[in-house]
Amino acid sequence: MAECKFWSGHKALIETADQLLGYTTWRDTRTALIIFNRNVDFSKVISEAQRAMKDHQHYKSGPTKQGETIFRYVFTHPDDKQRDIIVTLMLFICQSHKSRMLDIQGFRFPGYGRCIYCGSTGPLKDEHIIPFSLGGKALIEAASCGDCEKVTSYLDGYLARQIFHEYRAHAGMKSRRPKERPTELEAEIVKADGTREVRVFAPKEHPYFLVMPVWDLPGIMLAEEPNHNFEIMQAHAYWWIPESMQKTAEMEREQVRATGTINYTAFARGIARIAYCQAVAHLGLAGFDAMDLPGLILRKYPYVPYYVGVSREDPPPPEPRGHLHRIDIEPVRIKDQDHWMVSL
Numbered sequence: 275m276a277e278c279k280f281w282s283g284h285k286a287l288i289e290t291a292d293q294l295l296g297y298t299t300w301r302d303t304r305t306a307l308i309i310f311n312r313n314v315d316f317s318k319v320i321s322e323a324q325r326a327m328k329d330h331q332h333y334k335s336g337p338t339k340q341g342e343t344i345f346r347y348v349f350t351h352p353d354d355k356q357r358d359i360i361v362t363l364m365l366f367i368c369q370s371h372k373s374r375m376l377d378i379q380g381f382r383f384p385g386y387g388r389c390i391y392c393g394s395t396g397p398l399k400d401e402h403i404i405p406f407s408l409g410g411k412a413l414i415e416a417a418s419c420g421d422c423e424k425v426t427s428y429l430d431g432y433l434a435r436q437i438f439h440e441y442r443a444h445a446g447m448k449s450r451r452p453k454e455r456p457t458e459l460e461a462e463i464v465k466a467d468g469t470r471e472v473r474v475f476a477p478k479e480h481p482y483f484l485v486m487p488v489w490d491l492p493g494i495m496l497a498e499e500p501n502h503n504f505e506i507m508q509a510h511a512y513w514w515i516p517e518s519m520q521k522t523a524e525m526e527r528e529q530v531r532a533t534g535t536i537n538y539t540a541f542a543r544g545i546a547r548i549a550y551c552q553a554v555a556h557l558g559l560a561g562f563d564a565m566d567l568p569g570l571i572l573r574k575y576p577y578v579p580y581y582v583g584v585s586r587e588d589p590p591p592p593e594p595r596g597h598l599h600r601i602d603i604e605p606v607r608i609k610d611q612d613h614w615m616v617s618l
């Protein structure tokens with residue numbers, strides 16, 4: 275279990291530690307506080323943060339140093355004074371690259387003469403950074419071979435048809451197959467007596483839900499060993515219910531039921547593909563070490579949560595109207611190594 279925040283002082287760190295301990299259950303024995311820092315004076319932040327840890331009411335002992343900026347503490351468990359809980363404090367420098375923010379919609383980045391996933395030089399196809407079906411218009415030219423393109427178009431299709439299917443219908447998003455755009459959508463209504471009924475709506479009148487799982491941060495950022503399991507922290511839910519329906523629902527005491535399953539691995543690989551393409555477009559194919567990412571995208575590397583995760587901070591406020599997506603790429607230092615973090 276981990277909490278991640280930008281550094282904003284001694285008191286704020288104590289509050290963040292309270293928040294983290296507040297999420298724990300008796301079973302939890304290992305937690306992490308991940309602090310990003312935009313300040314220049316990083317060594318002062320490190321000593322201030324350590325002072326805050328010692329000032330916390332549950333502080334017991336430590337730290338043991340696990341890296342230049344990783345410190346392990348023992349706290350008493352908030353639910354049981356006899357029980358210890360490990361709190362690892364990790365501090366990262368995170369430079370803001372906002373000044374370099376570019377609108378890349380419509381950009382065509384030149385290819386590299388070989389597949390960016392497997393290196394094959396066979397016939398190559400253009401690769402959209404954000405899937406075309408989600409409104410992405412920027413692409414890398416001649417970037418994927420036939421075999422890899424099959425995999426990436428499956429991943430893009432998964433995002434478009436499974437995760438964002440209803441959203442795309444509501445937003446009237448472009449499709450390569452306009453005939454497949456749904457003209458009606460179903461929703462399940464739970465009536466006052468508990469019985470359920472499936473009703474059909476035009477996309478404009480359809481009650482719409484989008485549930486985004488919140489996993490733990492990528493394992494690599496938590497200095498964990500690679501593993502298969504997505505640790506579910508919570509979920510962000512977005513919905514819209516037409517006004518007419520809100521009124522009937524109130525009068526008749528009806529509820530709209532949102533159901534659906536998410537294939538976490540496919541979802542995360544789809545996200546990883548977007549992040550990888552963004553990195554290739556901005557840093558160049560030889561400009562960074564892709565580690566296991568191409569293998570992960572091609573389903574050859576199994577430990578997906580090691581590289582893909584979700585920040586538990588509240589999602590940022592919506593971008594101005596007309597901005598469909600936002601991708602940031604910024605350097606972070608993890609365990610004395612420089613990495614690139616891509617956030618979508």
Ligand SMILES: [Zn+2]
Nearest residue numbers: 389392419422
């Ligand atoms: Zn390939």
